[in-house]
Structures are given as structure tokens and as C-alpha cells.
Amino acid sequence: MEKHKKFEGKAYNYRPIGRKNKLLSDQEYLLERVDDQIGWHKRKSVWNKRKYVLLKNIDSVVAALVPISLGIGGVLYQDISGDAHDHPAVWITRGISVLSGVYLAISNGFFELEGYEQKAKDYEKLYRKLESVRFKYLTRSEPYDEEDAFQRLVFDVENTLHEDLMNYFSAMDKRLNQEEEEVEETAQDEHLS
Numbered sequence: 001m002e003k004h005k006k007f008e009g010k011a012y013n014y015r016p017i018g019r020k021n022k023l024l025s026d027q028e029y030l031l032e033r034v035d036d037q038i039g040w041h042k043r044k045s046v047w048n049k050r051k052y053v054l055l056k057n058i059d060s061v062v063a064a065l066v067p068i069s070l071g072i073g074g075v076l077y078q079d080i081s082g083d084a085h086d087h088p089a090v091w092i093t094r095g096i097s098v099l100s101g102v103y104l105a106i107s108n109g110f111f112e113l114e115g116y117e118q119k120a121k122d123y124e125k126l127y128r129k130l131e132s133v134r135f136k137y138l139t140r141s142e143p144y145d146e147e148d149a150f151q152r153l154v155f156d157v158e159n160t161l162h163e164d165l166m167n168y169f170s171a172m173d174k175r176l177n178q179e180e181e182e183v184e185e186t187a188q189d190e191h192l193s
Helices: 026-079 088-114 116-138 149-192
Strands: none
Touching: 026 088, 026 116, 026 149, 088 116, 116 149
């Protein structure tokens, strides 16, 4: 039986596994992993920001329809003689107001559920952090100014991506737990009634 030395933290491989693929160079790693992740997160940030801005603009236009339609309805109500409640123009303005209010209530819930603004910020924060790490490495700025610069780069990038993934799963867990609590509260309220 072969006796193994205790691992001392050095990169000495006591029982190496045969490799089928070559190791990535720093340029390959930067291109295939870092640049790819920066690009993906940047695209997701831009997409979420555009979606947020578009939907917020639609909300603003719809919200403006409520007072406009009520104002027009009030003017029409005064100008129409006889039974104004049955006049189509009054019903149309009231319908616009009601539908606008319903849309805004649904839209508000949708914004809360989807969280486009927060997603855009989170994606932007991550890709900017990766860009910073990348440029520090390429300029050999601290902490990438020593012999183990590539290993530090890989560690920092993978650690950053892992933390982001764990934060995502944690947020999803929290969201699911909140939904379960809301369902339980609703069930209890229905049971008590």
C-alpha cells in the first residue's frame, strides 16, 4: 500500500487524473468564460431595462387616460340633454376609466412579480464587476500582479458567478416561501369565514 503525504495546500497532484482535453489558457478563459458571461449579463440587463422603461411609459399613458376620460365624461354629461346615463359617449368615457384602472392594478402586480428594474440592476452590477476583474487582470493590477494571477482570476470569476447563482436561488426560495405563507393565510381566512 502506497503511503500518501498530507496535502499541504501546494498544487501538487498525488494521484493525477488523465486529461482528455488540454487546459485553457488565460486568453481562452477570458474569451470563453469571462467575456461570454459579461456579454450575457449585459444583454439581460439591457433587455430588462428596456422592458421596464417600455412598460412604465405605457403605465404613464394609461394613467393619464383616467383623468382625461373622466374630464371628457363630465363635460359630455353636462352638455347632453335628457337621460345622459344612457348616452354612448358617457359609457365610453366611463369604460375607459374603469379599464385603465384595471390595467394599472394588473400592471402594478406584474411589475412586482417580474421585477424588471431590480433584475436590470442586478445583471448590470454583475457584468460591471466581471469587467472590473477582467481589466485588473489584463493590466496586472493588484491582486493580479503576482505569479498566481491566472488562478486568482479564475477563482474570483467563478466565485462571483457562484455567489450570484446562490443569491438567485435564495431569492427564489424566499419568494416561494412568501407565496406559500400567503396561500396558507388565505386558506385560514376562508376556513374562518
